Amino acid sequence: MVTLLYVKNLKKSFGAKLAVDDIDLQISRGQLIALLGPNGAGKSTVISMLIGIMKPDSGEIRLEEMSPQESHYHRRIGVVFQSSVLDGQLTVRQNLNLRAGMYRDIGSERVSEVLSQFSLTKIADQKYKTLSGGQRRRVDIARAVLHHPDLLFLDEPSTGLDVQTRRMIWMILDRLRREDRLTIVLTTHYLEEAETADFVYVLDYGKIIAADTVQKLKKAYAPTRLLISTLYPKRLQSQFPKDWRVAVTSTGLSIAVPDAISCIPILSRLESSIDDFELRKGTVDDIFLTLTGKEMR
Numbered sequence: 001m002v003t004l005l006y007v008k009n010l011k012k013s014f015g016a017k018l019a020v021d022d023i024d025l026q027i028s029r030g031q032l033i034a035l036l037g038p039n040g041a042g043k044s045t046v047i048s049m050l051i052g053i054m055k056p057d058s059g060e061i062r063l064e065e066m067s068p069q070e071s072h073y074h075r076r077i078g079v080v081f082q083s084s085v086l087d088g089q090l091t092v093r094q095n096l097n098l099r100a101g102m103y104r105d106i107g108s109e110r111v112s113e114v115l116s117q118f119s120l121t122k123i124a125d126q127k128y129k130t131l132s133g134g135q136r137r138r139v140d141i142a143r144a145v146l147h148h149p150d151l152l153f154l155d156e157p158s159t160g161l162d163v164q165t166r167r168m169i170w171m172i173l174d175r176l177r178r179e180d181r182l183t184i185v186l187t188t189h190y191l192e193e194a195e196t197a198d199f200v201y202v203l204d205y206g207k208i209i210a211a212d213t214v215q216k217l218k219k220a221y222a223p224t225r226l227l228i229s230t231l232y233p234k235r236l237q238s239q240f241p242k243d244w245r246v247a248v249t250s251t252g253l254s255i256a257v258p259d260a261i262s263c264i265p266i267l268s269r270l271e272s273s274i275d276d277f278e279l280r281k282g283t284v285d286d287i288f289l290t291l292t293g294k295e296m297r
């Protein structure tokens with residue numbers, strides 16, 4: 001795969017506080033990348049450096065051959081900030097026109113096209129400050145993709161939005177990925193967002209503590225577990241080979257299994273000692289808990 005964005009040894013401190021500690025990223029065209037981490041992990045600081053509004057202390061950032069100091073770089077990226085940068089007194093259309101005016105080749109037809117793409121036509125003449133949170137977010141994203149960027153940065157795109165609005169935003173982003181081959185880098189606390197990513201960087205205290213596909217992260221840190229209720233957990237545990245991950249819980253046993261099918265022989269062998277059982281799939285929450293010992297939220 002062709003690398004679109006290359007980041008090496010990125011560092012940033014605020015006084016004595018090391019906010020970003022030697023981060024490497026490699027992002028290919030068309031990918032959806034998630035930076036997953038708790039409050040204060042350094043996600044926004046990384047994004048600020050990648051979009052060129054904050055200068056790293058050291059390290060390298062390249063979008064193909066360009067660095068964030070070059071104006072060409074900015075033509076190729078779109079940004080949705082954690083808090084909005086639009087003018088509340090202006091209408092949706094005025095905000096987008098203002099943005100379009102910054103580019104020589106983007107006219108009012110493109111603004112109309114984006115308005116309809118994001119289902120904003122009906123509220124186009126409403127002042128931005130009167131919109132709901134979900135409507136605002138759609139306008140924020142519409143503004144960010146107005147100039148057909150290759151790479152879209154979204155800092156916590158759906159924090160504070162309800163499930164329906166989140167889904168709607170996801171459908172729009174999905175379509176942009178399919179139709180325009182848009183590459184997306186987002187930061188999130190939400191599990192469902194990280195789960196849709198092609199590749200996840202898990203951040204904690206400014207460091208990448210894991211980097212892999214969701215599938216591989218789950219396999220390593222959040223396996224599917226067969227939970228068995230039994231009165232004899234210790235005795236049953238001793239019957240498993242040493243290399244199995246079998247833990248005694250308050251109600252019985254928790255057994256890491258590769259898949260659902262592999263539970264059938266276990267259950268039939270232990271049948272006479274089992275009161276109840278349940279199969280629990282691993283989540284991104286488990287991944288975080290295993291890696292850091294802390295809950296995500």
Ligand SMILES: Nc1ncnc2c1ncn2[C@@H]1O[C@H](COP(=O)(O)OP(=O)(O)OP(=O)(O)O)[C@@H](O)[C@H]1O
Pocket residue numbers: 014017019037038039040041042043044045046
């Ligand atoms: N301008 C600044 N001056 C001083 N410290 C800062 C500044 N910006 C960020 N920090 C600190 O750097 C660390 C990383 O902050 P950052 O905003 O990047 O975290 P985050 O992962 O985006 O968190 P959240 O999920 O809450 O948005 C925090 O400890 C924060 O207090």
Ligand SMILES: [Mg+2]
Pocket residue numbers: 043044045082155
């Ligand atoms: Mg942040």
